[in-house]
Amino acid sequence: MSEILLELKDICKSYPDGSEKRVILDNVSLSVQAGEFAAVVGPSGSGKSTLLSVAGLLLSPDSGSILIAGKDVTGVSKKERTHIRRRQIGFVFQNHNLIPFLKTEDQLAFVQDKSLKDKIRTDDLLRELGIEKCRRQYPSKMSGGERQRAAIARAFVNDPDIIFADEPTASLDAERGRAVAEMIRAEVKRRGKAAVMVTHDTRILDLTDKVYRIENSRLVTER
Ligand SMILES: Nc1ncnc2c1ncn2[C@@H]1O[C@H](COP(=O)(O)OP(=O)(O)OP(=O)(O)O)[C@@H](O)[C@H]1O
Numbered sequence: 695m696s697e698i699l700l701e702l703k704d705i706c707k708s709y710p711d712g713s714e715k716r717v718i719l720d721n722v723s724l725s726v727q728a729g730e731f732a733a734v735v736g737p738s739g740s741g742k743s744t745l746l747s748v749a750g751l752l753l754s755p756d757s758g759s760i761l762i763a764g765k766d767v768t769g770v771s772k773k774e775r776t777h778i779r780r781r782q783i784g785f786v787f788q789n790h791n792l793i794p795f796l797k798t799e800d801q802l803a804f805v806q807d808k809s810l811k812d813k814i815r816t817d818d819l820l821r822e823l824g825i826e827k828c829r830r831q832y833p834s835k836m837s838g839g840e841r842q843r844a845a846i847a848r849a850f851v852n853d854p855d856i857i858f859a860d861e862p863t864a865s866l867d868a869e870r871g872r873a874v875a876e877m878i879r880a881e882v883k884r885r886g887k888a889a890v891m892v893t894h895d896t897r898i899l900d901l902t903d904k905v906y907r908i909e910n911s912r913l914v915t916e917r
């Protein structure tokens with residue numbers, strides 16, 4: 695049996711809404727194994743980004759627990775949380791979030807944990823993602839697809855257990871969007887990572903192993 699890298703158990707999250715509170719996630723549970731690429735779909739405002747933020751330790755749940763590589767990380771200190779995010783989690787956002795004044799290789803070096811001996815080598819990542827020629831380029835000189843691939847390389851640089859991607863293909867045309875999702879898939883399979891991708895693009899769901907939908911604050915398995 696494969697190792698479960700991400701486990702959410704009975705997560706509840708609400709936001710204050712005037713004097714009321716609005717439930718966004720209602721008892722959401724989810725497990726993602728090593729080598730598994732999961733998708734989360736659902737209408738705008740349904741709570742997909744909230745779910746990724748909670749799972750990625752950017753936002754605390756009201757209740758429930760989060761396990762990363764088997765370890766319960768729900769109540770850890772802020773310092774420990776930052777450490778876990780840096781070492782075990784990689785994020786890819788809709789708009790690459792690259793730093794404008796850094797060349798691709800420096801984007802990776804900037805986030806790279808220098809104490810990591812087993813870190814993935816920048817050369818390998820850039821080659822696997824087909825952006826070696828962008829190594830010394832600034833984001834402004836790269837295409838949308840190249841920028842998104844650089845963001846994926848950056849997300850993988852510390853050899854994280856889990857990748858969270860929030861609409862990573864939304865700013866790309868269909869063909870480039872698909873290529874980006876294929877690359878996330880390839881890295882997940884090659885390196886035995888777990889990935890959760892939020893997407894509106896149903897044409898790329900065939901690349902994922904599982905599809906979940908957020909419906910009325912609940913997470914339901916669609917495929
Ligand atoms: N910090 C916040 N405070 C209050 N309400 C919030 C906050 N962040 C998000 N919300 C609300 O929670 C709901 C879920 O937001 P979320 O960003 O998770 O949706 P989403 O599914 O990612 O939507 P989209 O597809 O548009 O990105 C929305 O109605 C949003 O307005």
Ligand SMILES: [Mg+2]
Pocket residue numbers: 742743744860
């Ligand atoms: Mg969102």
